[in-house]
Amino acid sequence: MHQQGAQAYQQTAKVVESPRERESALLMKAAAGLQKVRDNWPDSYEDLKPALTFNRKLWTIFMASVTKEDSHLPTEVRQNIANLGMFIMNQTREINLTPDPQPEQIEVLVRLNRQIAAGLRGM
Numbered sequence: 001m002h003q004q005g006a007q008a009y010q011q012t013a014k015v016v017e018s019p020r021e022r023e024s025a026l027l028m029k030a031a032a033g034l035q036k037v038r039d040n041w042p043d044s045y046e047d048l049k050p051a052l053t054f055n056r057k058l059w060t061i062f063m064a065s066v067t068k069e070d071s072h073l074p075t076e077v078r079q080n081i082a083n084l085g086m087f088i089m090n091q092t093r094e095i096n097l098t099p100d101p102q103p104e105q106i107e108v109l110v111r112l113n114r115q116i117a118a119g120l121r122g123m
Contacts, residue, residue, distance in 0.1 A: 023062070024120040030055040031113035034106050041103040048101065055109060056092050059085045084112065 033051040037044040063085035065071065066078040073081075088109060095105050 020120045024117040026058055027113040027117035027120070030058050031110045031117065034110045034113070038103045038106045038110065048106075049096070052092050052095060052109075055113070056089065059088045084116070088112065 030051075033047075033054060037047050037051050040047075063082055066073055066081045071078055091105070091109060095101050098105070
C-alpha cells in the first residue's frame with residue numbers, strides 16, 4: 001500500500017511544477033477525500049479507512065523526507081512538520097480505534113492539510 005501513496009505522489013509530480021506545488025496538491029487531494037467522507041456521512045463510512053490511509057501515507061512520506069539529514073529545510077520547520085505528522089498519526093490511530101467514529105473527528109485532519117497546503121502555495 002505504501003507504493004500506492006508513492007505512485008500518487010509521482011503522478012501528481014507530472015502535473016505540477018515545483019515540489020512545494022506537488023506537496024500542496026497532494027495535501028489538497030487528501031483533504032478532499034476526507035472532506036467527501038465527512039460530507040456524506042454515514043453513507044461514506046466504508047470510504048473512511050482508505051481516506052485515512054492515503055492521508056497517513058502522505059504524512060509518512062513528508063515526515064521521512066524532513067527527517068533526512070540532507071533536508072534543506074531549517075531545523076525549526078523540520079521539527080514543526082514532524083510534530084504535525086505525529087499529531088496526524090495519533091489522530092488517525094484514534095479514529096481507527098474508535099468503535100463508532102464521528103465525522104467531526106475528521107475535521108481537524110482536513111483543516112491541517114488545507115492550512116499546510118495553503119502555506120506551501122504561499123512560499
